[in-house]
Amino acid sequence: MSDATLTPEHEARFGDYVELLKPRVMRLVIFTAAVGMLVAPVGVHPVIALATIICIAVGAGASGALNMWWDADIDAVMSRTAKRPIPSGRVTGDEALAIGLTLSALSVMFLFLFGNAVAAALLAFTIFFYAVIYSMWLKRATPQNIVIGGAAGAFPPMIGWAVATGGTGWEPVLMFALIFLWTPPHFWALALFRNDDYTNADVPMLPVVAGTRVTRNQILIYSLILAPIAVLPAFTQVGGPLFLIVALYLNARFVLGAYRIWCRDDTSALADKFLVEKRYFGFSIAYLFAHFVALLVEALLRSLDLTFAVWPVLL
Amino acid sequence: MTASQQKSLDGTSDHEIYRRRGARNLALGGCLLGVVVMIFAVTIVKLSNGVDIRGFDHTFETVPGQVVE
Structure with missing residues (x-):
């Protein structure tokens, strides 16, 4: 043996x-x-x-x-x-x-x-x-x-x-929508600089099937749809002024990043080794994390009774 | 064949594979112990919160004390 x-x-x-x-x-x-x-x-x-x-x-x-x-x-x-x-x-x-x-x-x-x-x-x-x-x-x-x-x-x-x-409501649905709409631009940014991987594996990621131009367009479109949805929790029971400020800042940067990706083509991306796409991908992780941290801080402020009496709760 | 490998055939040695499997078994044992502790802790919390501990006896009690067959 x-x-x-x-x-x-x-x-x-x-x-x-x-x-x-x-x-x-x-x-x-x-x-x-x-x-x-x-x-x-x-x-x-x-x-x-x-x-x-x-x-x-x-x-x-x-x-x-x-x-x-x-x-x-x-x-x-x-x-x-x-x-x-x-x-x-x-x-x-x-x-x-x-x-x-x-x-x-x-x-x-x-x-x-x-x-x-x-x-x-x-x-x-x-x-x-x-x-x-x-x-x-x-x-x-x-x-x-x-x-x-x-x-x-x-x-x-x-x-x-x-x-x-024991149930659901507008607030969790908006949290769901935030992650749901964030996922495509996040992964498409990754797919732009990991294109070869998906091509080798025959996975029909958007850059492989439709090309990088379409992918850049889609990243911008999804970022524009995401931005107002991501700000909306500010006007629910779980939101508040702090969340509004954080969300406005994060979404302005997110849309700006998507716009920069949209302005580029493969030649300029290859020239700086996809620096803009990689930065956008990195920021997108911080973006999601910061939204949820802001919600957590709002909950903490509420528990300390530090809230605005006249804050508009629309949903 | 080295001496330690010869010993491992008799099942008496501390061959590398026994150490590796031992570590895996310990980790799994730790997980199972964790599950037991978790179930125990949740049970204590639920009981101290006054959760109804009676088992389902094939009747529905819409009003306490009045059984609907």
Whole structure:
């Protein structure tokens, strides 16, 4: 018997299984779900809040594992994803599928028990949406994959809100719309300077299918649609003057960045190695984060009774 | 074959693979313990908040004390 049969070359470590759950995506999910929960008008016990946020994070991670199981073939040919656990041979596809399905079921079940049926149903739909509608159906079929698939990443604040209130409202819908409309320009900016990756993998991202000119147009169009929607939460129960100022500043910069991308062509982009696109992509992450931080600060100010008595609440 | 590999065939050694699997099992055990603690903590919180702990007994009680069959 050789030593190789005793010691598999690529036996998975625990960290490889954790990597299946896409910890970086989970961080964003935890943050947005927590904000959705904390800004809601109904308080949640800290233990229940922690337990339900863990459920939401694990559910999102499970859908990530299912996505990695399904997309292992295209992950292997893209430099950004080639080192993921399945293409690098550290975890088998079957293991990823088993982990994805098991954690999906457990997270939904526990969210139902710890939280409520509305939150659990939303989490189940999110997992289904990301794993089936986005990964299996849209991603390889249409250049609009990112537009509709973005909904999966937009649900966590709605789930957090549902844990607190047992329902939904304008505020969580606007938080959903903020992430939903932010996703396409964010990923198309990435796709502009990662074009080769998607071409090699045969994924019909917009720059691959329709060209970079159309992509630049679409980034500007989506930024212009996003800007008023992103400001709107200022005039709901969760908003206020601070959010309005922050949102106006962020959206002005976001639209300006999109306009700069729109003004350029491939020649000027190649000349400075996509500097404007890379900056816009980097800023877009800070943009989303800052909106949610502003909502959190508004909630804190409300809890300290530091609010304007005459602030217009339109929704 | 080295001495440590020879030992590992007898299942008595601290071969590298046992250490690797041991670390994985410990981490998994930690996760399971975390789940147990989480369920316990949520149970205590829900009970102290006065959640109805009676099991479903195939009847619907729209008004306390008045059972609808």
